[in-house]
Amino acid sequence: GQQVQQSPTSLVLQEGENAELQCNFSTSLNSMQWFYQRPGGSLISVFYNPSGTKQSGRLTSTTVIKERRSSLHISSSQITDSGTYLCAMGGSNAKLTFGKGTKLSVKS
Amino acid sequence: GPKVLQIPSHQIIDMGQMVTLNCDPVSNHLYFYWYKQILGQQMEFLVNFYNGKVMEKSKLFKDQFSVERPDGSYFTLKIQPTALEDSAVYFCASSSYWGSYEQYFGPGTRLTVL
Numbered sequence: 376g377q378q379v380q381q382s383p384t385s386l387v388l389q390e391g392e393n394a395e396l397q398c399n400f401s402t403s404l405n406s407m408q409w410f411y412q413r414p415g416g417s418l419i420s421v422f423y424n425p426s427g428t429k430q431s432g433r434l435t436s437t438t439v440i441k442e443r444r445s446s447l448h449i450s451s452s453q454i455t456d457s458g459t460y461l462c463a464m465g466g467s468n469a470k471l472t473f474g475k476g477t478k479l480s481v482k483s
Numbered sequence: 484g485p486k487v488l489q490i491p492s493h494q495i496i497d498m499g500q501m502v503t504l505n506c507d508p509v510s511n512h513l514y515f516y517w518y519k520q521i522l523g524q525q526m527e528f529l530v531n532f533y534n535g536k537v538m539e540k541s542k543l544f545k546d547q548f549s550v551e552r553p554d555g556s557y558f559t560l561k562i563q564p565t566a567l568e569d570s571a572v573y574f575c576a577s578s579s580y581w582g583s584y585e586q587y588f589g590p591g592t593r594l595t596v597l
Contacts, residue, residue, distance in 0.1 A: 416520075470541075
């Protein structure tokens, strides 16, 4: 079945540093999404990015289908970026398979 | 952007009781999903639903679970009877098309079974 590996599992940064989060997939993908999950549990969609590169403010996502990977780059991190980042892939069916997440802590 | 609403945000019930979780999907979306996340664990797919039918369900979707969307109203997840291991946050999602399209998620319903 579909498997999603996220790395690192946790990351601690000083405010202003950059972060690079990785997601690797075991099978070919048809869709790919990045989410931010607050400590309270609510889910916020960050990117829908099945291929190529997308940017929104300080966030950039790059998905390389042939290499079965996607990355999320956070530049100039802020304390409010702290939380868990989840990636999820969709295969030929319509279900998303999630990774276990990267827990990001940004300190002043 | 498009919003999915979930009612209630929290629900506490006694084991063995029935519970119905409600989802108001994005207007005009036709495909609906439920996911389950036990506290501190990975988000997992439960079921997807289209045109009044379950299209695919996971092993987590036990016989005590059912889904429906009567007459275009709420998309519901019913658990009857509930068990302690059903305690989790349940997320509803919807999409406009099948397969390789973005799924829009609700804020989740935190279910606690005592």
